[in-house]
Amino acid sequence: MASALRSARSKGPLSFKSLPAALRPLIRAYLLGYASAVAPRLLTLMLQFISKKRKSAKKYLSSDRDERSFKESAFRILRTGLDPRRFPTFCAALVGGSTLLQEPLLKIISRVATQLSAGSQLRLARWLSTFISGWLSLQLLQSKQTKTSPSSSWTDSGLAAVQQGLSEASTGAYGGRTLDLTLFAVTRAADVLVGELWSQRRSRRKATGKWTAIEQLMSRLMDPVVFAASSGLIMWAWFYSPDSLPRSYNKWITSAASVDLRLIEALRRCRKGELVYGKETGQAPLLGSMCDDYGLPTEWGDPAKNIPFPCDLVHMGCSPSCEYHAISRFLRSWRWSMLTYLPLALALQLRNPKRINLAKAITGSTRSSTFLATFITLFYYGVCLARTRIGPRVLGKDIPSRQRIDEGVCVGTGCCLCGWSVFIETAGRRKDMALFVAPRALATLVPRRYPLEKQWREKLIFAASTAVVFTCALENPKRVRGVLGGILGMVLKK
Template sequence: MAAEARSGRGPSSNNLLSLSTIPPVLRPVVRAYAFGYASAVGPRLLTLILQRLSRRKRRRLSQGRDDDDTSFRASALRIIRTGFDVQRFPTFCAVLAGGSSVLLGPLRIVLNYIAKGLNRSTRLRLARWLATFISAWLGLRLLHSKDSPAFTATETEKSHAGYQFGRTRVVKYGGKTLDLTLFTVTRALDVIVGELWSQHRARRKAAQRWSKLEQLATDMIDPVVFAISSAFIMWSWFYYPHKLPRNYNKWITSAASVDLRLIEALRRCKFNELRYGEDTGQAPLLGSMCTDFKLPFQCGDPQVTIPFPCELVHMGCGPSCEYHALSRFVRSWKWAMYTYLPLALAFKLRRPNRENLVRAFLSAARSSAFLGTFITLFYYGVCLGRTRVGPHLIGSDKSSRQRIDGGLCVGTGCFLCGWSVLIETASRRKDMALFVAPRALATVVPRKYPVEKQWQESLVFAASSAVVMTCVLENPKRVRGVLGRLLGVVMK
């Protein structure tokens, strides 16, 4: 008691932080539920509060009581209550963590009887893997059990000859947890590949045969993953936006600050709706854009002008591709600073001295330079394909121009933009690569699939979760980034 008095902490606060009043086997369950609830409810409450403040600012000049108080409280309470729904993310987190701790003991006893030929450490590792596999399977099935209107459709029954009977049936689809599954698969692959490469490096260094090429591969793996993932994401954003989450697609469009008529014109080039040298009724699309940017209407007519001038890509910045690229960088850097600088300053509020403020500004400036370079390389890649390099390599005849504007110019921008990650620090590259990789995977798998195949997703998720959680318990440093540190705290 004296020690507690000297430290300024009472027994209750110490117990609250360490969960010492809860049995050790249940502590991961409580921590997981708390983190899951905070991550599920916190962002929604913050969004609601920001919307509320924005509305109050607009109504500041109005008289009388704000009639929106009741609806705000009702919305906040609904968000708080829904977080406790057993079919939602917090319970899923508790089930996943609980299986890794509660089921471990019984599985070890079973394996001691049926797998006596294995050594003790192997049996422990296998028990951990099986415990997480079972809990992950059950947890994902719990999320699947909640109906979602976005993955439910009403279809009219048809006969074998194609005639409609008039009766309808409700059809359910799987895929609502696909982003979570792809995130887990990416982490599991990172753990497996990282461990194999670590063992390879240890053997090579022990034999004094570690080469500069192998060291370069070690340093470049994260930038390469980020660049390839970014290429898939940007290609999908341009041509197949439905493959990206709606909010993510909206954010990219906002950052790109592009005239949607230009995107639509290049999409129509790819899908052969806009054809050079032919009147396919597409002239008004870019013709109106030419009028807005004080160019002749005919410059946007694909029957007359082959190809349409790159000045349209520059959207008012003049004919120079290089000047447009520089202008893009400056505008994008400023736009990004409005996001990154407040966040960087917020992390330094605990010690707001001059040195920390300078570090916050430099960190925000560096991240803004990364985003500005990303956007600049994408646009300049389009210009390289259309004007600077493409015609000299492929040709400048009508069919070559159709090929260039039908995908090659956009593909060049997609290939180049991701290499901007080299501006960031090595630790940031790691987190960014792990962030975009599952989103890139999502562009090559169907967002919806027959519900009968849902067991396949559950199997993949459970196996991947078992790999990650087993590694967290045995070699936590192998699970890289913020997730590794968070799981280390939860499973402690």
């Protein structure tokens, strides 16, 4: 069975048996890069066109102009993907360079470093070839100048995740256009190195009978801890420094949170010292308008009179009870998540109509929806715990304590709690989710732009990180976890 699967895979559309073996990885990388760069934009364009066509039909308007615009936009997307300084060419240069340079470098190393074993020489040749191609391919991307903001767009799929930061760029004498791509490479290299070191330690400890239950527990908790810590950093950034997040990611979190933005602004002003309890600072209209909209007394929104403002505002008029609000929030978030996940799961099942498994699609969607609903609920209830249930009993009920709670303790509590909902997901999904959010969390800790003269540092970090990942993918493919490992295994094979 296994041999049959390998045979079928080797005869797939990306096998390219008619091409020289050295060129196959390059061609695969370019085609996959082109598909990941073009397909999401074409899909978005199609959905927009269908939506416009339905509206035009209802109004009995001619859609000829829309059709011409659709064709022109689609052609522009297809043509833009062929630009030699965009993502597809970057993929081809990175993968092709790492494979084509390997043999010449191996010959040089075998002559110069004769003291090294054959295996070490091959490993060094692979690392150096990928390092050189990584440096040059990133330089290729950085040479492309655009007129957009330094924010970037992240997507969910494994290959498209490598595209972070390539759709938008900084301008002027600043670098940072490819920063998200570099952070993605850094986190994957760190995962490879830490995983390999831990695996070696586990093998040694088990061989000597010293492997303990605590170490086994640490192995199982590693991915959940990474996810929880990363999620906390991301949610903190979403609250207090949203510009450090990619624009599309920030927008998605806001949509999932379904929160009145005036509440977020009030908590931000607390942290900035603009909204101060017990003092008249002109902030009453902000929450006062919320009170009016949700049928609550207007004076509840005046921080000079109400210390603190009631949790009813956090609940947005749902109920005075924090627990009732948490349950209500869970149910609403679960419904919203199911409407998102279930169609995607069903669409994925259609990839192989002969093996459609509706039960699997529904079960997976239900689990993922429960995870996301729990994530959102824990965040909100964490805020309530700090503001109402536990915080005042621990920190105090005086005005300075109330100010300190709303300055960041309440949001911090929600950030600390929400990520642990990952335990609802399977172990395999926890791994993928941890690898997905870790680069985004790291991006909140570094500047989005930096002086152009320091761009060589980013190229150095990217090239070294990519060299680690590619070398490991060739020597120990299972160590490169998640979707990326499967993609690299498929692309790099000759």
